[in-house]
Amino acid sequence: MATTAKRPAPNPLRAGLRVGGASVPTVFVIYGASGDLSQRKLLPAIYNLAVRGLLPNRFAVIGYARSDMDNESFREFARAAVEKFSRTPVDDHLWQAFAQLLHYQSGSFDEEGFRVLGDRLEAIDAGHGTGGNRVYYLSTPASFFPVIVQAMGATRLNRPPGVARVVIEKPFGHDLVSARELADVVHRSFRENQIYRIDHYLGKETVQNIFAFRFANAIFEPVWNNTHVDHVQITVGESIGVEHRAAFYEETGVVRDIVQNHLLQVFSLVAMEPPAAFDADPIRDEKAKLLRATKPMTLENAVRGQYGDGYVAGEQAAAYLDEPNVPPDSNTPTYIAARLEIGNWRWAGTPFYIRAGKRLAKRVTEVAVQFKRPPHLPFPVDAVEQLEPNALVLRIQPDEGISLRFGAKSPTPTLALRTVNMDFLYGSAFLAEVPEAYETLILDAVRGDGTLFTRQDSVERSWEIVDPLLEQWRKGAPQVYPAGSWGPDLADELLSRDGRRWRRP
Ligand SMILES: NC(=O)c1ccc[n+]([C@@H]2O[C@H](COP(=O)([O-])OP(=O)(O)OC[C@H]3O[C@@H](n4cnc5c(N)ncnc54)[C@H](OP(=O)(O)O)[C@@H]3O)[C@@H](O)[C@H]2O)c1
Structure with missing residues (x-):
C-alpha cells in the first residue's frame, strides 16, 4: 500500500503574499x-x-x-x-x-x-x-x-x-518644555532611532503621494517656488464638533490638536527640499530644515475662532459653549487661520495660508498651490474676465486625488476663456481599496522603517513655531463663527489684506 507523505497544512495567512511585507x-x-x-x-x-x-x-x-x-x-x-x-x-x-x-x-x-x-x-x-x-x-x-x-x-x-x-x-508634549521633558524620559530607556512617534496623517496614501508627486515627476518641481507660486493654502476642515471629547479638547484646542502635528507635517512635505534618498533620515533632515526656516506664528498673522450654533449639512448644530462639559466662558479656539512664512530661497515672499477648524461646512483636507498669473495676457479684457490663475489641488481626503485648474477657450463664436479642471481620482485610477493609515504605520514600525514617523527635532521645532501664539492666545476671546460656515470673517480679512481670498474646497 502506497503511503502519502504528510504535508504541513498551508498557513492561510500567507495566501496571496505580497512583496513589501x-x-x-x-x-x-x-x-x-x-x-x-x-x-x-x-x-x-x-x-x-x-x-x-x-x-x-x-x-x-x-x-x-x-x-x-x-x-x-x-x-x-x-x-x-x-x-x-x-x-x-x-x-x-x-x-x-x-x-x-x-x-x-x-x-x-x-x-x-x-x-x-x-x-x-x-x-x-x-x-x-x-x-x-x-x-x-x-x-x-x-x-x-x-x-x-x-x-x-x-x-x-x-x-x-x-x-x-x-x-x-501623539501628543508629544503640550508645548516645547513638556515635549523636551518627555523626550528626556524616553531617551533614558530608548535611543532616538528606536522611537516611532506616530502621526497617522503621515500614514495616509495621499500624504505620501505628496512625495511621489513632487519628486517622481520632472514637470512640477521647476515651478515649485516663489518665482511661479503666488501662495499655498492648506485646509484641514472637520464638519463634526467636539462630540464627547470636551475635557480633552479644552486642554488641547485646534492648534495642539491639528496644527502642531498633522498640519505642519503636511506643510513640510509640500515645502521641503528634495531629499537625497527616500530613506528615513534624508527625508526627516529636509523636513526639519524646512521647519527651522519657518517663522514662528504671530498674533498679527493669525486668527482664532470658536463655533457658534448653526447648520451643518442641514442638521442643527449646537454652539461650542453649549456642548456638554464645556465651561460657559471657555476661550478655547476651535478654528485657526494663519499666514506662515518661510525664510529660504525657494519660498521667501510666497505665503502659506493655513486653516483648520471644527464644524466647518464640510470635512476636507487639501493643499492648493496657486500659481501666479501669466505676465501678459494677449486677449481682450472681456475674454479673460472669468479666468482664474492656475491652481494645483492635492486632495488628501475625501475624494482623494489631484486636480489642475487651467484656462481653456470656451466653445463660443466670440473669444472667451474659462477655467477648467483636469482631475485624477485615486479610487478610479488604481481600482484598489486604499489601506488604513494605521496599517501602513504599524507595518513600518515592525519593519523598522522610520520614514513616516516624526523625529524629535521636528517635534521641538513645531512647538517653537506654535508656542508664541498659544501663549498670546491664553488671553482674549476667539471670534464666533456659525457652525456650517468656513470660519470667522477675520479669516477672510487675513487674506483680503494681502489681495487674496480663500478657495472653496
Ligand atoms: N482614540 C482615538 O481615536 C485616538 C486617535 C489618535 C490618538 N489617540 C491617542 O491614543 C492614545 C490612547 O487613546 P485611547 O482613546 O485608546 O485611550 P483609552 O480608550 O482611554 O484607553 C486607555 C487604555 O489604557 C489602559 N489603562 C489606563 N490606565 C491604566 C493603568 N494604570 N494600567 C494599565 N492600563 C491602563 C486602559 O485599559 P484598562 O482600563 O483596562 O486598564 C485602556 O486600555 C492616547 O494617547 C490618545 O491621545 C487616540
Whole structure:
C-alpha cells in the first residue's frame, strides 16, 4: 500500500503574499489594548496586515491593560473590534489562524506588572519563535507615556534579546518644555532611532503621494517656488464638533490638536527640499530644515475662532459653549487661520495660508498651490474676465486625488476663456481599496522603517513655531463663527489684506 507523505497544512495567512511585507520575527505589545484606539484602529489594522500577508511568518501580539481578560476573552474582544471597525469583513477561516497570534496579560503600568509581562514575552518568544524582537505600542493616555517607559527601563523590557522599538501616540508634549521633558524620559530607556512617534496623517496614501508627486515627476518641481507660486493654502476642515471629547479638547484646542502635528507635517512635505534618498533620515533632515526656516506664528498673522450654533449639512448644530462639559466662558479656539512664512530661497515672499477648524461646512483636507498669473495676457479684457490663475489641488481626503485648474477657450463664436479642471481620482485610477493609515504605520514600525514617523527635532521645532501664539492666545476671546460656515470673517480679512481670498474646497 502506497503511503502519502504528510504535508504541513498551508498557513492561510500567507495566501496571496505580497512583496513589501515584514520578515523579522516580532512580538507586538499593545499597552492599553482594551482602549478605544486599540479597538478602532490597532487590532483591525493588524488583522488586515495579516490578511494581506504582510506580517512576518513568526509574529504574535500581546495586549496589556488592567481589564480582566485572558487569551480567550481577549480574542473574543479583538474579534468584536475587528468585526465592527475593520475595512474588510472577517473571514472565519483566516480568523482562526489569526486568533492564535493574540495573547493578553492583565496588569498596571508598574514594575511589578511589567516583570510578569516580561515572563509572558519570554514564553511567547519560545512558543512563536519570535526571537526576542519587540515593538511596544503605547496606546494609553499621554500622562502614562513617561510612567511606562520608565518602568520598561527598570524592568529591562527595553533591552530584550532582540531588537526593541517603541511607538508613541501623539501628543508629544503640550508645548516645547513638556515635549523636551518627555523626550528626556524616553531617551533614558530608548535611543532616538528606536522611537516611532506616530502621526497617522503621515500614514495616509495621499500624504505620501505628496512625495511621489513632487519628486517622481520632472514637470512640477521647476515651478515649485516663489518665482511661479503666488501662495499655498492648506485646509484641514472637520464638519463634526467636539462630540464627547470636551475635557480633552479644552486642554488641547485646534492648534495642539491639528496644527502642531498633522498640519505642519503636511506643510513640510509640500515645502521641503528634495531629499537625497527616500530613506528615513534624508527625508526627516529636509523636513526639519524646512521647519527651522519657518517663522514662528504671530498674533498679527493669525486668527482664532470658536463655533457658534448653526447648520451643518442641514442638521442643527449646537454652539461650542453649549456642548456638554464645556465651561460657559471657555476661550478655547476651535478654528485657526494663519499666514506662515518661510525664510529660504525657494519660498521667501510666497505665503502659506493655513486653516483648520471644527464644524466647518464640510470635512476636507487639501493643499492648493496657486500659481501666479501669466505676465501678459494677449486677449481682450472681456475674454479673460472669468479666468482664474492656475491652481494645483492635492486632495488628501475625501475624494482623494489631484486636480489642475487651467484656462481653456470656451466653445463660443466670440473669444472667451474659462477655467477648467483636469482631475485624477485615486479610487478610479488604481481600482484598489486604499489601506488604513494605521496599517501602513504599524507595518513600518515592525519593519523598522522610520520614514513616516516624526523625529524629535521636528517635534521641538513645531512647538517653537506654535508656542508664541498659544501663549498670546491664553488671553482674549476667539471670534464666533456659525457652525456650517468656513470660519470667522477675520479669516477672510487675513487674506483680503494681502489681495487674496480663500478657495472653496
Ligand atoms: N482614540 C482615538 O481615536 C485616538 C486617535 C489618535 C490618538 N489617540 C491617542 O491614543 C492614545 C490612547 O487613546 P485611547 O482613546 O485608546 O485611550 P483609552 O480608550 O482611554 O484607553 C486607555 C487604555 O489604557 C489602559 N489603562 C489606563 N490606565 C491604566 C493603568 N494604570 N494600567 C494599565 N492600563 C491602563 C486602559 O485599559 P484598562 O482600563 O483596562 O486598564 C485602556 O486600555 C492616547 O494617547 C490618545 O491621545 C487616540
